[in-house]
Amino acid sequence: MARAFLIVLDSVGCGGAPDAHSFFNGDLPDTGANTLGHIIAQHGLRVPNLDALGLGAAVRLSTGIETPGLDAEPQGLWGAAREVSRGKDTPSGHWELAGLPVPWEWTYFPDASPAFPPEVTAALCRAAGTDGILCNGHSNGIKVIEDFGEEHLKTGWPICYTSADSVLQIAAHEAAFGRERLLDMCREVAPLLHDMRVGRVIARPFVGACKADFKRTQNRRDFAITPPEPVLTNWVQDAGGKVHSVGKIGDIFSMSGIDTSVKGRDADLMAALDGLAASAGQGDFVFANLVEFDTDYGHRRDVAGYAAALERFDLWLGQFLPRLGMGDLLVLTADHGNDPSWPGTDHTREQVPVLVCGAGKGEIGICGFTDVAASIAAHLGAKANGTGRSFL
Known part of the structure; x- marks a missing residue:
């Protein structure tokens, strides 16, 4: 039994959501929003490690656009994931990646003054x-x-x-x-x-x-809100593994199914992941939300800043990959989009890349968010009770 690492790159969407027309920034539907695609087109992007895992291929699969500078032959499994929860927010995306589509409609406050009842x-x-x-x-x-x-x-x-x-x-x-x-x-x-x-x-x-x-x-x-049903973190614990959260994961899941939690700045979180690559035990699951791309760049509509942050992450990733051991699985994905070129300041409804290291290479195609949970559970020998199907 090996280990699994799931890194959620907050808001790094790749366009192509078929229901984007039903989600809005002000009065403008999210149709055509594409976080990665528009960063590549407007600024360029040098992320050789992500590209080698299939980032450029995932963007092309999701939207059919060209990705100049991101044309490496993928060395891992790669694809794009589609969300079914009726939200483009942090809890919806993370819960569904952990195997649980949101089972209700969220309450939203009106854009009025006062907003709160x-x-x-x-x-x-x-x-x-x-x-x-x-x-x-x-x-x-x-x-x-x-x-x-x-x-x-x-x-x-x-x-x-x-x-x-x-x-x-x-x-x-x-x-x-x-x-x-x-x-x-x-x-x-x-x-x-x-x-x-x-x-x-x-x-x-x-x-x-x-x-x-x-x-x-x-x-x-x-x-x-605590997830109303068991999710991936609980499945792993039930199988005897420990679950380590990095970043805001512990808060998102109200510590349900989580043994250890590390918070801090980006550099602290990356150092924590480096440490867990050395210390996590067999059967353990490391669940990380790394870099607040949306808070720092997406909501501020800062294309250049977003690109630079992705490039800094890619440099760290190049140093992290050799830390993985034989049999370890690494999945990189996102929870929603936040196109920094889009009008408004809100998240954008998009599909997200799915990049997998440690399970061979090949195209996953378009999968579901819940398939990420099912795949990690299968790798760790945990019993999944969600709706996803393993792509491993």
């Missing part, structure tokens, strides 16, 4: 111990602290906002409001939001003395 606003005020909240509308995490950060410091009121995702985010100053107070607030209101089928409550601490130097810290914390 009175009972939610009242609960937020009680949890914060304040007479009110700031924003109470749609925004992104950078703009919202620019718009409300100084008022937050004056009033002490938390900044509460949402987006096109099923989420309620709370931004507060780490020192003036208090990081633990922020986490306690999120922890207190999360059950109410989960009962409403809102996927996550996210703590977004920031620092700085004024608008000019406000910046978010790495101490983000997600309070997500």
